[in-house]
Amino acid sequence: QKEVEQNSGPLSVPEGAIASLNCTYSDRGSQSFFWYRQYSGKSPELIMFIYSNGDKEDGRFTAQLNKASQYVSLLIRDSQPSDSATYLCAVNMWNAGNMLTFGGGTRLMVKP
Amino acid sequence: EAGVTQFPSHSVIEKGQTVTLRCDPISGHDNLYWYRRVMGKEIKFLLHFVKESKQDESGMPNNRFLAERTGGTYSTLKVQPAELEDSGVYFCASSRRHPDTQYFGPGTRLTVL
Numbered sequence: 001q002k003e004v005e006q007n008s009g010p011l012s013v014p015e016g017a018i019a020s021l022n023c024t025y026s027d028r029g030s031q032s033f034f035w036y037r038q039y040s041g042k043s044p045e046l047i048m049f050i051y052s053n054g055d056k057e058d059g060r061f062t063a064q065l066n067k068a069s070q071y072v073s074l075l076i077r078d079s080q081p082s083d084s085a086t087y088l089c090a091v092n093m094w095n096a097g098n099m100l101t102f103g104g105g106t107r108l109m110v111k112p
Numbered sequence: 113e114a115g116v117t118q119f120p121s122h123s124v125i126e127k128g129q130t131v132t133l134r135c136d137p138i139s140g141h142d143n144l145y146w147y148r149r150v151m152g153k154e155i156k157f158l159l160h161f162v163k164e165s166k167q168d169e170s171g172m173p174n175n176r177f178l179a180e181r182t183g184g185t186y187s188t189l190k191v192q193p194a195e196l197e198d199s200g201v202y203f204c205a206s207s208r209r210h211p212d213t214q215y216f217g218p219g220t221r222l223t224v225l
Contacts, residue, residue: 002154004154034213034214036216042218043115043116043203043216043217043218043219044155044203044216045216046213046214046215049213088155090155097160097167097168098143098145098160098167098168098207098212098214099145099157099160099168099170099171100145100147100155100157100214101157102147102154102155102156103154104153104154105154
């Protein structure tokens, strides 16, 4: 079992719809959770981070964390073609210093 | 505020040669990290500097890899001698505090032929 798992996709949604990206992690003691967006050939760009159970909203983005079920999700409302990218889930696990453990990423395609 | 920069953006070398990658973190960020992504795999942690000290080098694959951060500013990652399996994208990231959000550079794409 991978430490951080994501469906590789592609996840295809129509413009204006809600895109839902999911991530599960193996280490129950994980502390903090990050979503990065990566366009092809570019650097990972931080979208959101979340530390506590529940929802955290920032503009069109909502991160959801459920530590009991060991999953974290990212919702993108009113999806735009410019949101088309690979979304990386990264986890800072218990006793791992500041190291991030990444999932393989989910490729999102938003179709006009 | 300038972001994390990396040089070169691409490097193509032959097996057995040496390559040195450079990373300049965001000004004021004491924490510097190296990660890499090999084809088809996840981004994997290599090591973490706090200023000039190696805090965690548990991800370094073997002794062909040497990272330095003299003076606590920029960092270099040397691969000597390079092997085919070293091909991939090497990312650098920096953060102000520990723990804190890590900001990534554009990466260096290394191809070993």
